[in-house]
Amino acid sequence: MTPILEVAGVRKTFGGVVANNDISIQVPPGKIVGLIGPNGSGKTTLFNSIVGYHPVDAGSIRFDGNEITQLRVPEIARLGMLRTFQQTRIYGLMTCVQNMQISARTTQGAPWQVMFNRIPPEDTERAEALLEFVGLYAKRHLRAGDLSFGQQKLLEFAMALMSEPKMLLLDEPTAGINPTLINGLMDRLQRVNADLGVTLLVIEHNMRVIMNLAEYIYCLAHGELLAFGKPDEIRNDQRVIDAYLGAH
Ligand SMILES: Nc1ncnc2c1ncn2[C@@H]1O[C@H](COP(=O)(O)OP(=O)(O)O)[C@@H](O)[C@H]1O
Ligand SMILES: [Mg+2]
Known part of the structure; x- marks a missing residue:
């Protein structure tokens, strides 16, 4: 192959x-x-x-x-093709869902689109589904910086999946x-x-x-x-x- x-x-x-x-x-x-x-x-x-x-x-x-x-x-x-890091790369002041949204293909990683709420509803649905998948659904509206290190790694993993690699x-x-x-x-x-x-x-x-x-x-x-x-x-x-x- x-x-x-x-x-x-x-x-x-x-x-x-x-x-x-x-x-x-x-x-x-x-x-x-x-x-x-x-x-x-x-x-x-x-x-x-x-x-x-x-x-x-x-x-x-x-x-x-x-x-x-x-x-x-x-x-x-x-x-x-994407990579994740030994140290996580997340926006600590943004919520988990917002971090997910900036990782979507549609925004191409532009945080301002999230801040101004220009988010297609399907991105939010996908963000919530993937947060559920990694076990962070209950924490989806918490600031990412308030998660434990392990939870931040799970978030980073879910963020990588957001763009359907x-x-x-x-x-x-x-x-x-x-x-x-x-x-x-x-x-x-x-x-x-x-x-x-x-x-x-x-x-x-x-x-x-x-x-x-x-x-x-x-x-x-x-x-x-x-x-x-x-x-x-x-x-x-x-x-x-x-x-x-x-x-x-
Ligand atoms: N940006 C860099 N500048 C200088 N040296 C580096 C840089 N990145 C890695 N190295 C060196 O390259 C070697 C391999 O490092 P690295 O790829 O991080 O190893 P590993 O991930 O297997 O621990 C090490 O000697 C490291 O010091
Ligand atoms: Mg290394």
Whole structure:
């Protein structure tokens, strides 16, 4: 099957630091793929390169039949690929529903349209349905800044779904989430994938989560691709154990 995302030979340096060296990954459409590796191994940099946050030094990136190597974040978002952040990006003074509304395709992220109430009713319906989906319906009129960190991450996840993406890149979705909520979040990620057909590429340090969620896993170390395989293969790969799992 043609991959929905194909990263080929990507290199990214910051001054003298080689954050990604000759990285190639392929994500088949409709799958959940994991990305693991020690801190500083280049995972977030790779996400930033894929979604057009910064230009790459070498290599090419294709998404859903498009050459996107030279495109920037808004153009890639319009093609249907978004990322979430290790730290959340929400407007703390706006309510949950308002944060959702500015994430809709119709507003293209322009907060003034929300402030002046130029919101199509279907956006509000979708916002409320997705807040229900992530378990935040009861808090929909609270200021987002008053939510707990874990709830803010759920809100950010729901915001990403607001624009009906084909693919989401999730940077450590369970980090900072109360352990009792992690199973519920995993279940939602699986439903977004299975029911809504959204392809997921997930950076995750929680090994139980990623081993259960992902069909394939890539492991980075020191900016290089160290290993690729099914969860069982990765779990038993001596290079991965030495570089990463041994420390967990
Ligand atoms: N904007 C930046 N400027 C300079 N160095 C950076 C920048 N972003 C990342 N790096 C460096 O690139 C390397 C990989 O970082 P990162 O991609 O954040 O790793 P990970 O997400 O796997 O923890 C690290 O050495 C980090 O210090
Ligand atoms: Mg990171």
